[in-house]
Amino acid sequence: xxxxxxxxxxxxxxxxxxxxxxxxxxxxxxxxxxxxxxxxxxxxxxxxxxxxxxxxxxxxxxxxxxxxxxxxxxxxxxxxxxxxxxxxxxxxxxxxxxxxxxxxxxxxxxxxxxxxxxxxxxxxxxxxxxxxxxxxxxxxxxxxxxxxxxxxxxxxxxxxxxxxxxxxxxxxxxxxxxxxxxxxxxxxxxxxxxxxxxxxxxxxxxxxxxxxxxxxxxxxxxxxxxxxxxxxxxxxxxxxxxxxxxxxxxxxxxxxxxxxxxxxxxxxxx
Amino acid sequence: xxxxxxxxxxxxxxxxxxxxxxxxxxxxxxxxxxxxxxxxxxxxxxxxxxxxxxxxxxxxxxxxxxxxxxxxxxxxxxxxxxxxxxxxxxxxxxxxxxxxxxxxxxxxxxxxxxxxxxxxxxxxxxxxxxxxxxxxxxxxxxxxxxxxxxxxxxxxxxxxxxxxxxxxxxxxxxxxxxxxxxxxxxxxxxxxxxxxxxxxxxxxxxxxxxxxxxxxxxxxxxxxxxxxxxxxxxxxxxxxxxxxxxxxxxxxxxxxxxxxxxxxxxxxxxxxxxxxxxxxxxxxxxxx
Numbered sequence: 001x002x003x004x005x006x007x008x009x010x011x012x013x014x015x016x017x018x019x020x021x022x023x024x025x026x027x028x029x030x031x032x033x034x035x036x037x038x039x040x041x042x043x044x045x046x047x048x049x050x051x052x053x054x055x056x057x058x059x060x061x062x063x064x065x066x067x068x069x070x071x072x073x074x075x076x077x078x079x080x081x082x083x084x085x086x087x088x089x090x091x092x093x094x095x096x097x098x099x100x101x102x103x104x105x106x107x108x109x110x111x112x113x114x115x116x117x118x119x120x121x122x123x124x125x126x127x128x129x130x131x132x133x134x135x136x137x138x139x140x141x142x143x144x145x146x147x148x149x150x151x152x153x154x155x156x157x158x159x160x161x162x163x164x165x166x167x168x169x170x171x172x173x174x175x176x177x178x179x180x181x182x183x184x185x186x187x188x189x190x191x192x193x194x195x196x197x198x199x200x201x202x203x204x205x206x207x208x209x210x211x212x213x214x215x216x217x218x219x220x221x222x223x224x225x226x227x228x229x230x231x232x233x234x235x236x237x238x239x240x241x242x243x244x245x246x247x248x249x250x251x252x253x254x255x256x257x258x259x260x261x262x263x264x265x266x267x268x269x270x
Numbered sequence: 271x272x273x274x275x276x277x278x279x280x281x282x283x284x285x286x287x288x289x290x291x292x293x294x295x296x297x298x299x300x301x302x303x304x305x306x307x308x309x310x311x312x313x314x315x316x317x318x319x320x321x322x323x324x325x326x327x328x329x330x331x332x333x334x335x336x337x338x339x340x341x342x343x344x345x346x347x348x349x350x351x352x353x354x355x356x357x358x359x360x361x362x363x364x365x366x367x368x369x370x371x372x373x374x375x376x377x378x379x380x381x382x383x384x385x386x387x388x389x390x391x392x393x394x395x396x397x398x399x400x401x402x403x404x405x406x407x408x409x410x411x412x413x414x415x416x417x418x419x420x421x422x423x424x425x426x427x428x429x430x431x432x433x434x435x436x437x438x439x440x441x442x443x444x445x446x447x448x449x450x451x452x453x454x455x456x457x458x459x460x461x462x463x464x465x466x467x468x469x470x471x472x473x474x475x476x477x478x479x480x481x482x483x484x485x486x487x488x489x490x491x492x493x494x495x496x497x498x499x500x501x502x503x504x505x506x507x508x509x510x511x512x513x514x515x516x517x518x519x520x521x522x523x524x525x526x527x528x529x530x531x532x533x534x535x536x537x538x539x540x541x542x543x544x545x546x547x548x549x550x551x552x553x554x555x556x557x558x
Contacts, residue, residue: 073443092440101306101436102491111434117447119430148493149437164441 023084024049024172024204025070030079032065039065041228042079047172047206047221049084052198054215054235055208057225058248063208064093066225067174070206085172085204089165093176094158101150105141105160106132108149112167135163139193154180155190162193173197175207179214194218212239277517285406286523289470290509292414293479294527296421298505300463301484302498303425303456306436310481311368312356312457315375316349317464317476322382323348324398324468328389336397336469337405346465352378353461357454401472401524403513410470417466424459428452433494471524478528483508486535489542508534 025047032040040062047053055063068074070081071090109132111119123129136142141159144152152160158178165173179190191214197203198218209215215222215235222238224230230247231238277283304313323345324336331340352374359370386395425432431447442449467476483505491497512527519526 068440071444073440090440090444092438092444095438097437098306098308100488102488102497103433103437103494104492107494108437111430114430117427117430119433146493 022049023047025085025206026080026082027066027070028080028082030066030069030076030081032062032069032074033077039227040069040076040225043225043229044079045223045229045232047204049171049204050202051204051220052194052218053204053206053221053223054219055206055223055225056210056212056215056238056247057230061226061247063225064176067176067206067208071174083172085170087168087170087172089168089170089173091158091161091165091173091175091178094154094161094178094180097150097157099150101148103149104146105136105144105149105152106146108160109135109164109167112164131167135167136160139163139166139196140189158190159193166197171204173203173205175205175209177208177210179209179211191218212244215239277514282404282406283513283517285408285411286403286470287510287513288411289403289406289414290513290523290527291506292411292418293467293470294483294505294507294509295502296414296418296463296505297467297476297479297509298483298487298501298503299425299498300421300460301480301482301505302487302501303432303436304460304480305484305488307456308367309460310477311371312353313460313464313480314477315356315371316353316461317468317473319352319375319378319382320345320349320465320468321395321398321473322378322385323352323465324395325382325385325389328394329385336394337407342466342469345468346462349461349465350458353457354454357457361450361453397472398468399473400522401468401470401475403470403523403527406470413466417463421459421463424455428455432456471527475524475528478531479505479509482528482531482535486531486538489535489538504531504534504538 023046027046028044030040030043031038043062043066045053055066057063065074067090069076070083071088106129110123110128113128113131133142133145136145139159139162141156141163144156144160147156149157149160162175162178175194178194194205194207195218198205207219216239219235221232222235223232224238224243224247226247231243278287304310324341326348327338327341327344330344331338335341356370356374359365359374360367363370431442431445431449431452434442434445434447435449435452439449442452464476464480467479471479484501486504487497487500491500508531509527511530513523515521515530516523516526
């Protein structure tokens, strides 16, 4: 078990493992209620600058709600969010898009670069176009610049959403289930992109994901949430069958792998 | 050349033409956002519900004149109230959008029919049902101009949050825009435009002038900016052709305007089908 915190015991300790730098984001004692329904109960966590944090937990556990609370879309009924980030980039969960929407990728991205309420599409050339091109190139999507948003595949749209967030020049990036609707090939290259952002740009990332392989592979610290913070720590310590069973309930077919970490029926990607 | 503009010698044709020149692009532009937001049925419901507003106006003003300013006010207030009610129900209940719209709209039409049966006869209502753009006055031209300034001002001042919200509402909210207030403001604007165009175009046809030019623009638009401009231009051309055609063919003006729009939409569909056929042929040629 090493130092993974078991369910319902400790809250609010900074993860001891692989902590880098100073705390960039501190969530302390946050409660969120939707009307009568309690969604988050006394969640505290700290994310150090430069770390890659992942939020895992069953559906409806409040992971997305926590991200939305951090970005300010939801106001907590109790508790506090302290962020030292200059700017926060937010990649929302992918929702179905009108396939006939004639908005092009360049136009969509120019919406992030314009500061006024007034906006009149993306220019064909000029500084804004160059900035958009450069951003798309960084994430390997420059061929999409004049495509329509509605015609993109799940993985392509996800990249464009990341580009949109990055154009705001954030030092904290929040990603809400970025791999929903992305096929396995898209998934592998998307994880390369996240690697790049974390390792080369030194971005602090907090990501909600159901893909435990990806979580194990990418993250420095994992927060397991089911209404409250079940446990947190380094991925090897958190992603163990006993912890997962506690958070998700029994998962049929999940057996411990030889190194003691959780083994999921689909196998591993390394 | 002269015969082209000869219809403008008649004052009633002249005012109708001016009103059409403003209402066409106005409907097209507003329609772009209505269709992008999936609200075509919503605007249709308001235009039909507006008939109840007219009946209410008849009962309250005792004057059976659609041009009466008091009448205009009552119809506008009724449409705005109905739009706000639908928007509020959409926000607060878990019912499906079309279910809410259907019951608000049939409910209001039913109420209108009961009120008509209580009033003596339904005369005057046909005017609101089918509209009469030829009855426009100079005052109506100014009213349309004011409405156009209001609509364009609202749409362009809020273009960025409106467009972001079409992609995903949270993206607009993260930028600090109050999307809830924007949604309500938008439905109020739609209700006002419909209420004030009712006399000219009639409850049955208004939706055509809002939805058809926007649909045509969307079919041929390579990007968003183009779609907005094209919806206004198609709305303008369709409306002008409608008034012009109705004079020379001696047909009712409102329906001729809608048919011109439908013809333009058909043209756009053909152009887009032809373009994709060409692209496919080129692709096949490139592959050998």
